Amino acid sequence: MASLKCNAALITSSSVRSCAPAPSLGQPETLCPQSRSFGSFSGLRLASKASAAVASAASGYGKAWARSERALRIAATATVETVKKTDTALIEKSINTIRFLAIDAVEKANSGHPGLPMGCAPIGHILYDEVMRYNPKNPYWYNRDRFVLSAGHGCMLQYALLHLAGYDSVKEEDLKQFRQWKSRTPGHPENFETPGIEVTTGPLGQGIANAVGIALAEKHLAARYNKPDATIVDHYTYVIVGDGCNMEGVSNEAASLAGHWGLGNLIAFYDDNHISIDGDTEIAFTESVDARFEALGWHTIWVKNGNTDYDAIRAAIEEAKAVKDKPTMIKITTTIGYGSPNKANSYSVHGSALGAKEVEATRQNLGWPYEPFFVPEDVKSHWSSHVKIGATLESEWNSKLAAYEKKYPAEAAEFKKLISGELPEGWEKALPVYTPDKPAEATRNLSQAVLNSLVKVLPGLLGGSADLASSNMTLLKLFGDFQKNTPAERNLRFGVREHGMGAIANGIALYGGGLIPYVATFFVFTDYMRGAIRISALSEAGVIYVMTHDSIGLGEDGPTHQPIEHLASFRAMPNILTLRPADGTETSGAYKVAVVNRKRPSILALSRQKLPHLPGTSIEGVEKGGYIISDDSSNNKPDLILLGTGSELEIAAKAAEVVRKEGKSVRVVSFVCWELFEEQTPEYKESVLPSSVTARVSVEAGSTLGWEKYVGAKGKAVGIDSFGASAPASILYKEFGFTVENVVAKAKELLSA
């Protein structure tokens, strides 16, 4: 335990080496008369097994102790003075404080999930009080340990911990506003609302995958910037996952990659409480989770009594930290709703307030005489040290960084710029520009050119594909693969794991290291990763989604692979940009938008087929979302407006030529990004789409849903509202009406009406 203490909170004086294990902590003292009733409720069914677990943990602990040199080394670097021994009674009291803050907040809101915080309070206490290195007054201190609550419904656990640790984002008032309008304590953890929360969780399985992304980011930056004599990137990522997370496929995908990548800096706690919403996990979840994680290449540990065997938890963490070449999954068997005499160990405590009567019974049971939201003075006083400790930790790190800067000025400058999140000045000059005489090219290939150009000027750019790098054209030629033993490289190999890929990218984007992740697959397979993409949008993670094969234009692979509704589906999603560039210049423009938007993800829908470089396209135009690429009218009143996106802008341009030859004035509008167009001034919008011109035809190889807004009731949308088919692309374009002839015919119907 000592080294754990030394790592973090309880250090106040004396040298680290004077720390000694305190085996008595394994047997919690009796707090009060009421606690004798423990044996009477199901929440403590496991307590009787505790002594065996303690014995087992103790032997493991010895090993962990021997292996904890690194922890000691890290601790030894801390210029702290004394180690204050925290007695078990105070630890119990702190843990119960966490429990009751959760109980009280859920009760006041009459909404929320008390079960997890009550069961995981010991893990939470040990992590935030003894293990983790953070600075409550600067939640964004770069080298902090990261914590992710993958079982996000249990967010009151984290709010209670942030509150105790001294984060300004969660004051007592905030706890009292749990789940209320505009509060900083929403119903699930939201990084964009509450400093101290790293990522947005709630949809199960996302958080563990985010944590894999965070751990990847740390491993990558450590490999790039640490020096043999100077370590500036050096922290752990902790995550609590529940049964639900472990059932979700996305967590298996991410865990498989974490094992493959050997992310020894990642430590997951599996809150093994045997209860999910529908009841006992026996009804749907009887696999061996430990064995599965071992198969995935993880180190696993089982803490059999996660309710009261604090030393076993500590020993497990020590052991996990000592395993450097594998992530660790610590299965902690806990009792959901621990302490509630009548509801513990049942689904009824998962997602509802306990109710006044049961709250009172729980207070009796756990010996908690205090009023709601009360933090006992000794607990408060104990936790108050974290503000100082945090300041010390950050200050020490700043000193290390300063020393690093002296020895390695260039690297330090790059690193500091990177973690500031600012883009290098003039980076956009690296964007390729094209003229119409250049050979036709698929936008997926043009995208590759942009990526390979940008990676030279954007030290934060890294990414990869879900096993389609050679189809998505996403390989960075200057770099090798990020792998277990080559973590400084920048090509990520996700395997066929789209959902995991997206959620990992969210972790990378929100890590705070200035990294700009791009991820790629066929556009249709956004269906597999939509859960993660939505979290990108919601949590302001500026992930770049490189989505190729963006229409029936992919040809023979057929309707399973041909997107139809996907453009519309992302246009309907808030806070995401859907860009469908038409040529080389627009592809550069799309990347300019995507890179600039660090708090808004971008979908780049790219073609498999070759497209010409069109006259009139521009990067500035792309930034406006919709703009005129050609027009032979005067006074902003063309006879006809043709709108197109991506691969169909060429068709619109050619159709315009045909109609112009017949004496009509025609405007061609590239409508590359609806969302950006909507953000323009009414004047600009009117200048592009004058309301007086009702003869409008759009052409886009996708669902027509939504186009009425731009073509109007009298206009026509050429699109595809059925599934595609398996055939060569040229045949499909003809059969589904994506031809110059068809667009001209539709235009003439309008012009003659």
Place this chain on the structure above:
Amino acid sequence: MASLKCNAALITSSSVRSCAPAPSLGQPETLCPQSRSFGSFSGLRLASKASAAVASAASGYGKAWARSERALRIAATATVETVKKTDTALIEKSINTIRFLAIDAVEKANSGHPGLPMGCAPIGHILYDEVMRYNPKNPYWYNRDRFVLSAGHGCMLQYALLHLAGYDSVKEEDLKQFRQWKSRTPGHPENFETPGIEVTTGPLGQGIANAVGIALAEKHLAARYNKPDATIVDHYTYVIVGDGCNMEGVSNEAASLAGHWGLGNLIAFYDDNHISIDGDTEIAFTESVDARFEALGWHTIWVKNGNTDYDAIRAAIEEAKAVKDKPTMIKITTTIGYGSPNKANSYSVHGSALGAKEVEATRQNLGWPYEPFFVPEDVKSHWSSHVKIGATLESEWNSKLAAYEKKYPAEAAEFKKLISGELPEGWEKALPVYTPDKPAEATRNLSQAVLNSLVKVLPGLLGGSADLASSNMTLLKLFGDFQKNTPAERNLRFGVREHGMGAIANGIALYGGGLIPYVATFFVFTDYMRGAIRISALSEAGVIYVMTHDSIGLGEDGPTHQPIEHLASFRAMPNILTLRPADGTETSGAYKVAVVNRKRPSILALSRQKLPHLPGTSIEGVEKGGYIISDDSSNNKPDLILLGTGSELEIAAKAAEVVRKEGKSVRVVSFVCWELFEEQTPEYKESVLPSSVTARVSVEAGSTLGWEKYVGAKGKAVGIDSFGASAPASILYKEFGFTVENVVAKAKELLSA
């Protein structure tokens, strides 16, 4: 091997018990001089390990043999006459026929995936020629063994097998039309195009989950209809999965459930070829797949030489069949592109034609002197027996069914009606009806009333939730849980596995047993299962998606749980119905539509919050998609039209009352299903939304995308185009403008314009 033969194809004479293992098959004979070059290409790297594998397999085989009593018993029931020994040379020739049909079809199309068919041809041959029971002239014979190619890109394997086996759907002409417009051999397997294909695969991981659904359906119907003295439901489900499938989270979800449910009738072949599109699987897939499946409760077997050790494959299948309480995963190590001297065992053979030169080299290498698409006479003659065998199998089953019918007429009648796919007459009379005086109720609760009413009249109805049964309100009160030992029950417990749930439901729907699966989760989590929902729509699987908590009206759980873009995203998807009923009557109407549409899935978007029963709603109205629920105008010319769906129809109705009091005539339209409205006649549409009335306001708690089509350029859409927030529902409705006051204000703006 003998019992395998007896099970299926090669049985032509003599009694079953005279079959004897033919150990010589383990060592393929030399076919021709060219085959001596085997050692010279990477495709046979594994061949040198074959002898050890054979020895190992042989010992396993003995055990399997001893355990294969059931197989023998089944075989013994067949009234077939003789066993024709097929010599190894002919088997080799048949396997090479499969390989070259694939090579030639891909070459002619200059598009496709030859690698898997070349590597899996031995598995394919053994399954379709020796193991599986099917009737080529009736691909829909109920009691056939099912085969699913989860690695759907390798579809030429299946097309070649269907062709050889005598299915009318895949003639030589069809093979020559591989991947062409309107062919029956599209780029990935499509059940709706090609009889003999069970489900639509291609998006990886779907097929294995479909197979779990198929195996579940068989286990369920076997438990319901088989009698101790009469077995009428009795077949296996075979599936080939690749590395890609095994990386996808959806496959882990489904496999975990298959293990939990103990689906002993499910046998998966893992084509372990170490190659995915991006190269060696070492770059992203180093987990132990076998160990993972064991952790999931599967029996696992490893066939080390899947290229030439046919006896090991046979023995593995025998062993798998003998394991009755667990699904089996047979890992078969194969060489992708087996036989290609220069491309085997590399990603280059995965997804591209070999090219004329390499085709020729492969012909040389495998000793194949024939022209493209040629099937040697002896191979053709050998396979021709399957037409007769299939007819015999079906006829025998018909006799069994007739005998069953005599003993169990009621059960037989129900069973026959069920597998006919017809709905019982008058079933719709069970739909609850409501009047406005009934107490307000959430549509999720009204949905539960419908489900529990319908299950009494629809013997095919079964389903469940992804661990949200008590929130989605989907429990069937008359039934228990479908579990390993209670498979006749109808409540499915999917755990928190939305994607697997959807894909399993597709398998149930397409099984051919007349089952009507419904599955449930929160509407927002359709994001997790969209890959499966899209396949429902594409493959005409009439799954009913019960999606509750359908808007910000769910309240405190916050934006991670609040759908915004989801309605729009499904309205854009082809061949799916998006229904958002407003009250009890409309909920009944929505179910009527969903049940009737057996070839089109339905999304039922249901409220968490209580809603009143509105005057004017009707089941017939729901069937038209959009209809008038109240109107005080004359001559089809109201001053104002208010459109609403689901929980906001009430707001529209109340706003109408307010506006009417101010002397304007107002029509209220329930727009419960856009897709159905679009299918009505122009006259009907004009009668509901007369083009002359431009003052229109829609109100729906979701993205406004697409509403312009119905409110027009001059109308207004009250919706939400940002993410929601965590707060009580009533606050959210007020803050986001879903109030009578706001709708009235918007209407007045239009009326005064």
